[in-house]
Amino acid sequence: MNQLDLSLSFFVILLLAGAYLLYQMIRIVPQGEEWVVERLGKFHIILKPGLNFLIPILDQVQVKLNTKELIQQMKAQEVITKDNAVVIISAVVFYKISEPAKAVYSIDNFELAVANMAATTLRSVIGNMELDASLSGREAIKASVSEKISDHLEQWGLSLTAVEVQDIRPSDNLQEAMEKQAAAEREKKALIMKAEGEKQAAIAKAEGLKQSMILEAEGKLEASRKEAQAKVALANGDKEAMEAITSQIKNGDAPSYLLAQRYLDSVHALANSANSKVVFIPSDLKHSLEGVAGNLSTLFSTLK
Incomplete structure (x- = not known):
């Protein structure tokens, strides 16, 4: 290998080392x-979102955290209420990472x-409630759970957004018993x-019978009242007749009238008898009838 090849190899190595160091120094956070x-x-x-610079080899990215709102789904679990009833409840916790350093170094996971934390707090809250209150108190459950876990989440660098109760219902056996009840x-x-x-x-029937009896009694009372009035009117008529007769007695005409009346009554009784076959006609019948007619005329004039 000649000098040129060595120089070229060294240059390539330096170029690759520079590219690696540049890669280690520049960080783009999404x-x-x-x-x-x-x-x-x-x-x-x-490192915040955007372009950041690090010292290669000395600085290392340890954890990449998602700062979006996180969702923690809690599986359905059986919880015993204060009155020893079993309910099945499931919930969802919404939270965010507010302090990444605490979230990484204050707790392992x-x-x-x-x-x-949400599951144990939920069991504790339901355990202090009656069955009816737990089934109908979603808002109270959410508020109580949120209040109890928010402080713990802050210690871990997290901020609680909301707690939602997805489902809360009695167990199958309890539901069957409730349906029977x-x-x-x-x-x-x-x-x-x-x-x-x-x-x-029965009250209406008794009331109707009562009204019927009242009406019947009122009808009988009215009939008795009318009958009494009729008797009073008849008595008044007899009274007036007696007064008229008394007046005639004072005038001297009553003896002839009474004698004629008794005579006619006797003849009438004899005529109506089943054994009567002969009618006696007195010789002074004409004179007696004239006297009776006159007395009757006088009496009727007085009555009028």
């Missing part, structure tokens, strides 16, 4: 990422830590409604 750089094994700097409650309400209807019908 948007949505931040890189953790160590110098001689110690944390040195965080922040993603696993977030998942475990609901069916029993519906049957109970139906029986109560039926009994209430029968009660109202």
